[in-house]
Structures are given as C-alpha cells and as structure tokens.
Amino acid sequence: MSIGRVGMFGGKFLPFPHLGHVYAMIQASTMVDELHVIVSHDAAFEEALCTGGKTRFESATMRLRWWTQLTKDLPHVQVHAVYEEQTGAFSDWERGRDGILKAIGKEIDVVFSSEHAYTPIFSKLYPQAKHIIIDAKREQYAISGTKIRNEGVMKHWAMIPKVVQPHYAKKVVVVGTESCGKSTLVKNLATLYNTTYVEEYGRTFYEKLGGCEGITIKSDYAEIAFEHKYHEKMELQKANKVLFIDTEAIVTQYFSQAYLDQTQPILGAISKIQHYDLWLFLEPDVTWVDDGTRSFGADNIREQNNNLLKELLAKNKIEYKVIKGDFQTRLNEAMTHVDALVTEEN
Numbered sequence: 534m535s536i537g538r539v540g541m542f543g544g545k546f547l548p549f550p551h552l553g554h555v556y557a558m559i560q561a562s563t564m565v566d567e568l569h570v571i572v573s574h575d576a577a578f579e580e581a582l583c584t585g586g587k588t589r590f591e592s593a594t595m596r597l598r599w600w601t602q603l604t605k606d607l608p609h610v611q612v613h614a615v616y617e618e619q620t621g622a623f624s625d626w627e628r629g630r631d632g633i634l635k636a637i638g639k640e641i642d643v644v645f646s647s648e649h650a651y652t653p654i655f656s657k658l659y660p661q662a663k664h665i666i667i668d669a670k671r672e673q674y675a676i677s678g679t680k681i682r683n684e685g686v687m688k689h690w691a692m693i694p695k696v697v698q699p700h701y702a703k704k705v706v707v708v709g710t711e712s713c714g715k716s717t718l719v720k721n722l723a724t725l726y727n728t729t730y731v732e733e734y735g736r737t738f739y740e741k742l743g744g745c746e747g748i749t750i751k752s753d754y755a756e757i758a759f760e761h762k763y764h765e766k767m768e769l770q771k772a773n774k775v776l777f778i779d780t781e782a783i784v785t786q787y788f789s790q791a792y793l794d795q796t797q798p799i800l801g802a803i804s805k806i807q808h809y810d811l812w813l814f815l816e817p818d819v820t821w822v823d824d825g826t827r828s829f830g831a832d833n834i835r836e837q838n839n840n841l842l843k844e845l846l847a848k849n850k851i852e853y854k855v856i857k858g859d860f861q862t863r864l865n866e867a868m869t870h871v872d873a874l875v876t877e878e879n
C-alpha cells in the first residue's frame with residue numbers, strides 16, 4: 534500500500550551503499566509512488582572521515598554510479614548526487630535541504646531513514662512529510678558505513694552488493710614462461726580461496742586451431758589479449774575477494790617475441806593500462822611437460838626465455854614475488870603472499 538507519492542532516502546553512503554542501505558531503499562520503494570535516493574556529498578569532509586580508517590574515499594560519482602546500477606530495474610526510483618557542505622552537525626542538513634528539493638523538483642511526502650534520532654530534524658526541514666523508520670535495530674543487515682570505514686572492506690565482504698564487489702576484489706596474476714606450473718597453481722589457488730580464475734587465453738586459442746607450431750600470425754596476439762581481458766572482466770564480477778589470473782599482456786608480448794621475433798604495439802599499450810594487485814613470477818625450475826602446444830623445452834632455451842620475460846617485466850617496472858622450488862613450496866609461498874594481500878585493507 535502506498536503511504537505517499539514522493540519519498541526521499543538520503544545519506545552519504547560512504548564508502549559505498551552497503552546491503553543495509555539497499556534493504557532500506559527497496560523497502561522504501563515499496564511504500565511510495567516514486568522514491569528519490571540522495572547521495573549527499575562533500576569530498577573534503579568525507580576524505581577526512583576516511584583518513585586513518587581502513588577504506589579509501591570514494592567519489593560521489595562512484596556512489597551515484599553504484600546506486601544507479603542498484604536501482605536500474607526500479608523505474609520509479611531515481612538517484613541524485615547533491616552537494617551538502619558538512620561539518621558533521623545536524624545544522625548542515627538545512628543547507629542540504631535546498632539542493633535536495635531542487636534535485637527532486639517536487640514536494641516530499643515521506644522521508645525514510647533507519648534512525649529515530651533523525652525525527653526532530655526531518656520535522657523541522659520537511660514539516661509536511663512523514664518520517665518512516667526502517668529497521669532501526671539493523672536486524673536485517675547488521676552493518677554501517679562507519680563499521681566498514683573502520684574495519685575494512687574484506688571483513689564485511691558479505692555486506693557488499695554484487696555491483697560494488699568487483700571494485701574491491703584483488704587481482705592476482707601468475708606469470709612465467711611455458712610449463713612452469715601456472716595453470717595448475719591458478720586453479721588450485723582459486724579452489725582454495727573459493728573464488729574464480731581466468732585461464733591463459735592463448736592456450737585455448739591455439740587448442741581451438743589444433744596446434745601452434747609454425748601457424749602463429751601477428752594478428753593472433755591482439756585477439757588473445759582482448760579476449761583475455763574480456764574474461765578478466767567477466768570473472769571479476771563473480772570473484773570472492775580475490776581473482777586469480779593466468780598470464781597478461783606482458784607475457785603475451787613475450788610469446789610474440791619468442792615465436793615471431795616481433796613486438797606488438799597494442800600489447801605494449803595494454804601493458805601500460807592494466808593493473809594487478811599482486812604479481813607472482815614462477816621460475817621454470819620444475820620438469821618440462823610437453824602438452825602438444827609447447828615449444829622451447831631445452832634447458833638453455835628455457836633459461837634464455839625466462840630472462841627475456843624478466844627483462845620485459847623490468848622494462849614495464851613490474852614488481853613481482855618470485856615463486857620457485859617444488860610444487861608444495863610453490864603453493865605455500867603463493868598462499869602466504871595472497872593471505873597478506875586479502876587481509877591488507879584498501
């Protein structure tokens with residue numbers, strides 16, 4: 534049953550709208566003909582609020598973008614970003630009210646929040662409106678923006694909406710020359726961290742062609758790199774805190790140099806814009822396995838290629854963790870680095 538025509542649900546939603554906010558918004562959306570979500574923002578005040586905490590500041594544009602995604606299937610819900618100069622006092626809200634009314638462009642009948650403490654200020658600013666309090670005890674989603682800012686995103690992962698999670702998921706890329714155990718390590722790590730992974734697309738590409746020896750052509754490399762990036766984007770949507778990735782544009786460039794003795798400018802350009810939170814470099818000190826799509830098995834060639842890849846990484850100023858030794862040592866070393874990464878807050 535509609536309790537009013539125009540509803541308003543406002544907040545800072547800092548660093549992002551969490552599931553408690555989403556719950557309040559969806560509940561509110563069922564009670565009014567149209568609902569306006571207001572992202573009140575003041576970057577200087579909010580940056581200070583995040584300083585010393587465990588999450589980074591997020592711009593009003595990002596918060597508006599997430600709310601836009603969260604409400605895209607609710608045509609009667611509109612989102613607005615409104616600048617509201619803040620000092621942390623209730624008196625600030627009076628200044629914000631004019632911007633809110635201008636953004637909505639019509640009289641507000643209902644204001645929503647989860648706070649009894651907001652009733653006096655709302656009755657002063659919006660005397661004609663009812664104040665509806667949703668889940669004051671926060672029983673449905675026991676979370677707050679302050680808790681996330683103080684304790685970090687990883688600790689409260691389950692309270693982060695799916696549209697926000699990819700922004701915070703850590704990307705771990707595993708690099709190395711052929712037959713150094715990349716694909717097995719990537720899959721094992723994904724299984725152990727209960728998350729998703731991205732396979733080396735070059736391998737799939739040549740398997741589809743039936744082989745790679747002597748049939749490689751220049752245009753393969755851009756296609757491999759683009760397809761690989763697409764899979765990264767898709768898997769990141771599903772990642773649970775961390776995504777494991779086998780190979781990236783610099784390794785693909787290494788293959789272009791090793792197979793065709795050519796450097797591909799497009800791979801150079803991609804190398805400059807891609808970002809990973811952790812690079813694991815696998816030394817080729819495990820037994821060579823000929824899987825039918827591989828070349829370069831002789832020890833001196835493996836060594837030479839390993840140096841070529843290291844040179845390319847150095848040229849791109851990549852800092853990586855070296856993983857070597859037997860398979861158990863490699864797994865344990867990799868896990869130590871990943872554990873440090875996912876407990877480190879951003």
Ligand SMILES: NC(=O)c1ccc[n+]([C@@H]2O[C@H](COP(=O)([O-])OP(=O)(O)OC[C@H]3O[C@@H](n4cnc5c(N)ncnc54)[C@H](O)[C@@H]3O)[C@@H](O)[C@H]2O)c1
Nearest residue numbers: 543544545546553557573626629630646647648671676678
């Ligand atoms: N000028 C105005 O009229 C007006 C009105 C409302 C809000 N504001 C702005 O928003 C700010 C208030 O929001 P905030 O930053 O303190 O809070 P916030 O951004 O974390 O929360 C926004 C709203 O969500 C509710 N909420 C939070 N966690 C919830 C949960 N787990 N379950 C259900 N609901 C939950 C809050 O009660 C609040 O109503 C003020 O500082 C002000 O700048 C302004």
